[in-house]
Amino acid sequence: MNSIMFNYENPSYFLPVKPPILSNEEKLFYLNKIEMLLKSRNAVIIAHYYTDPEIQRLAEKTGGCVSDSLEMARFGNSYPAKTLLVAGVRFMGETAKILNPEKTVLMPTLKAECSLDLSCPIKEFNSFCNDHPDRTVVVYANTSASVKARADWVVTSSIALELIEYLSSLGEKIIWAPDRNLGNYIKHKSKADIINWQGSCIVHDEFKLAALKNMKRIYPDAGLIVHPESPKQIIDLADAVGSTSQLINAAKQLPHKQLIVATDRAIFYKMQQVVPNKELLEAPTAGEGATCRSCAHCPWMELNTLKTISDSLELGGSKHEININPALSKAALLPLNRMLDFAKKLKN
Known part of the structure; x- marks a missing residue:
């Protein structure tokens, strides 16, 4: 588990180091390897909207799931595969294991934390x-x-x-x-x-009011869709507020041809599928003394890579498998x- 310096009013975290960038040849190698490993292990990928688009694409191609945390829980609970590969952050893997104690639950890395989890x-x-x-x-x-x-x-x-x-x-x-x-x-x-x-959430808490107002002046006809983990002043400007799945639906329902999106930018992959003719714009995290700890993308989600997915399926073990005390799991x-x-x- 990553170290944490806890302060109830203002927790701060040691953020993870960015993983190495894979070459196109390495990506192709791991994509092919993962498909073989999924079949041999009777496994399925359950990926969150905030993982890398390549991982979301792979989950779709191999019969897995790309969704919000509620649908991830439902999918893992109903899918017949004996092994669930959860591409997301650790609480998602724990939830899958609690709901499926008889299944093997793997994660690309158990170091993929969540600032909300760590803050509590x-x-x-x-x-x-x-x-x-x-x-x-x-x-x-x-x-x-x-x-x-x-x-x-x-x-x-x-x-x-x-x-x-x-x-x-x-x-x-x-x-x-x-x-x-x-x-x-x-x-x-x-x-x-x-x-x-x-x-x-260090992603949503960093959207900036003044920078967003400036952006709205540049794109006066753009709609604004916001996750409710964002600060109130950002929510107050929104044309639609909702969870990841609700924001994807809002992108389809709103009449605007341009949409400013105040959530993790990895959602653009699924959102653009739904609205291929609309322009999606990242809400700003810069300005107003921003630290940009996240820059609209969760640094722990970024630890999910094609290499770490391949490693988890091939190696398993204590670095990848979720295990929870049975009494705690039952509670x-x-x-x-x-x-x-x-x-x-x-x-x-």
């Missing part, structure tokens, strides 16, 4: 929950298995608002963790009684199943 360590979060024993604990999927096990509900951004509105209608008061921006957005929309843990399964059951009812 279980010891401090336990104390926070114990200070508010009258509240229902709802945690974002971007958390560790230990934090999920402490929660009453797990939720993804695609169903977060609906779930909180449901709980609020029952008179429940909420602890929301870990993303403060998404928590504030849901609190505003639902009018629910929510107290927030103060985590944030975390309860709020995860509540999420999946609630999502199923929403679809029906």
Whole structure:
């Protein structure tokens, strides 16, 4: 696990080193090798929208899944393959293992963290929950298995608002963790009684208001679509706000021919498939003293490469396989199943 210097109000992280860039010959070699390994291991690739387009393309070609974290969980739970290769960040691999304890779950690297997960360590979060024993604990999927096990509900951004509105209608008061921006957005929309843990996503938290307004002046007819993990002032300018899958749908529904996209730029691969005739523009992370720790792309997602996927399928072992204590997995399964059951009812 990567080291973390934890500060409740302003956590900071040791960001990973960028992986080596592969040559075209190396890419072709690993693409062919991965296809053979998938067949020999009875494996399937489950990739997040924020992974490299080459990985998303490979997952599509080999019968896998490219989606948001909710659909990743559903797909892994229903697909018959004995081995799940989760291309994403570690909490996604943990979720797949909790839902599929009988399957082998591999990841290109177990060092692919998430700033939201890292910003919510279980010891401090336990104390926070114990200070508010009258509240229902709802945690974002971007958390560790230990934090999920402490929660009453797990939720993804695609169903977060609906779930909180449901709980609020029952008179429940909420602890929301870990993303403060998404928590504030849901609190505003639902009018629910929510107290927030103060985590944030280093990708979405870096979109800059002044730079975005300048960009809007350059592209006055462009629509703006925003992930709700972004700061409130960015959300307030948006033409559409939603999860990754909801933003892809919004790109199709909005009439604008140009779209400024305030989420991880790797989503452009799937979004452009849906709107091939629209121009997609990256929302700015520069200016206003920006550190550009992410520059609109998750540095941990970037650790998923064709080489590390090939290595995980070929070598497995402690560097690639997800294993979770059975008692912890059982405890975390309860709020995860509540999420999946609630999502199923929403679809029906």
